[in-house]
Amino acid sequence: MSFLFRMASRMRPSTTEEVVRSIKDSFLALATNTSARALEEVGKNISSLRQLLSGDGEAEPNQEQVLQIALEICKEDVLSLFVQNLPSLGWEVRKDLANCWCILLGQKDDENYCCVKYIEDHVELLDFLVGCYKNLDVALNSGSMLRECIKYPTLAKYILESNSFELFFEYVELPNFDIASDALNTFKDLLTKHETVVSEFLGSHYQKFFEHYTRILTSNNYVTRRQSVKFLSEFLLEASNSKIMKRFIMEVHFLNIMIGLLKDSSKNIRICAFHVFKVFVANPNKPRSIVEALRDNRRELLKLLHNLPASKGEDELDEERDLIIQAIEKL
Structure with missing residues (x-):
C-alpha cells in the first residue's frame, strides 16, 4: 500500500462522530470563507452523507449507522447549519442535502423522531424554510424540505399557527409558475395531512384564514384563481371539514x-x-x-x-x- 493511499485512508472519517464533525467543520469554514474550495468541501461531505444514508447503488445503507448519524447531527446542531447555509450552496449540493433531510427526519430512536424533536426545539428553522420561497434559487429545495416536516403534526401545527403561514397567500401568486405551484402544494399539505390539527387551527383562526383565502379566490392571476377554487371545492366537501363547511x-x-x-x-x-x-x-x-x-x-x-x-x-x-x-x- 502506497504512503499516499495510507494517508488518505487515515484522513477519511471512519466513525459516526468523525463523519458529522467533518460535515460541521466544512460548514463552519464556509461561514468565514465562501470560496469555491470551501463550497467544494461542503459538497463532498454532503455527497458522502447522502451515500451513507441512502446507499451507493450497490450496498444498502446500514440502518443502525443511519440512526447514529441522525442522533449525532442533532447533538452537534448540524441540522441548523443545513438550513442556514442552504442559500449559499450549489444546485447539486442542495439537491443532495434535501435528500438527506428527508431521510434524517424519518429516523426514530425508541419512541422519538430525533430530528423532528430537534426541529420542535428550533422552530426558527421552519420559519427560515418558509421564507426561502422568496429566493428563486432555493425555493423548490426548501419546499420539499418543508413538506417532509409537515408529515409530522407538531411541525405542521407550528407552521399553521405562525406568522409565516400567512406568507403562503403571497407565494401562491408569485409570477414564477413552478414556485407558485410548489408553494400551493405545501399549502395543501398543511391543510390536509392532519385532520385534528387543521380542525383546531381553523376553529380558532377561521375569520382571519378566510379573509386571506378570499383574496386568492378573487385573484387577477388565472392560475391562482383556478387552483384556489378547485382546492376549496375539495377541502370543504371532505367529511372531516364538515364543521368548517357548515359555517362557510x-x-x-x-x-x-x-x-x-x-x-x-x-x-x-x-x-x-x-x-x-x-x-x-x-x-x-x-x-x-x-x-x-x-x-x-x-x-x-x-x-x-x-x-x-x-x-x-x-x-x-x-x-x-x-x-x-x-x-x-x-x-
Whole structure:
C-alpha cells in the first residue's frame, strides 16, 4: 500500500462522530470563507452523507449507522447549519442535502423522531424554510424540505399557527409558475395531512384564514384563481371539514364570491365554483340572508346554471345542476 493511499485512508472519517464533525467543520469554514474550495468541501461531505444514508447503488445503507448519524447531527446542531447555509450552496449540493433531510427526519430512536424533536426545539428553522420561497434559487429545495416536516403534526401545527403561514397567500401568486405551484402544494399539505390539527387551527383562526383565502379566490392571476377554487371545492366537501363547511355556507359574502366565479370565463373555474355554490343552495337550514341573495339573483343564476358547460362522462354533474336549478326555481 502506497504512503499516499495510507494517508488518505487515515484522513477519511471512519466513525459516526468523525463523519458529522467533518460535515460541521466544512460548514463552519464556509461561514468565514465562501470560496469555491470551501463550497467544494461542503459538497463532498454532503455527497458522502447522502451515500451513507441512502446507499451507493450497490450496498444498502446500514440502518443502525443511519440512526447514529441522525442522533449525532442533532447533538452537534448540524441540522441548523443545513438550513442556514442552504442559500449559499450549489444546485447539486442542495439537491443532495434535501435528500438527506428527508431521510434524517424519518429516523426514530425508541419512541422519538430525533430530528423532528430537534426541529420542535428550533422552530426558527421552519420559519427560515418558509421564507426561502422568496429566493428563486432555493425555493423548490426548501419546499420539499418543508413538506417532509409537515408529515409530522407538531411541525405542521407550528407552521399553521405562525406568522409565516400567512406568507403562503403571497407565494401562491408569485409570477414564477413552478414556485407558485410548489408553494400551493405545501399549502395543501398543511391543510390536509392532519385532520385534528387543521380542525383546531381553523376553529380558532377561521375569520382571519378566510379573509386571506378570499383574496386568492378573487385573484387577477388565472392560475391562482383556478387552483384556489378547485382546492376549496375539495377541502370543504371532505367529511372531516364538515364543521368548517357548515359555517362557510352560512355567510352571504362567500355566496357572492361563488356567484362571481360562476361568471368566470374559465370552464374549469365555473365547474369548481358550482361544486361550492351547490352546497349553499342544498343547505336545508339556509339563513335569511342566503335565501334573499339567491332570490335577488334568481334570474341570473338560472341563466348561469343553464349555461354551465356539460362534461362528457360527468352525468353526476349534470344531475346535480338540474337539482340546483329546480331548488332555485322554487324559491
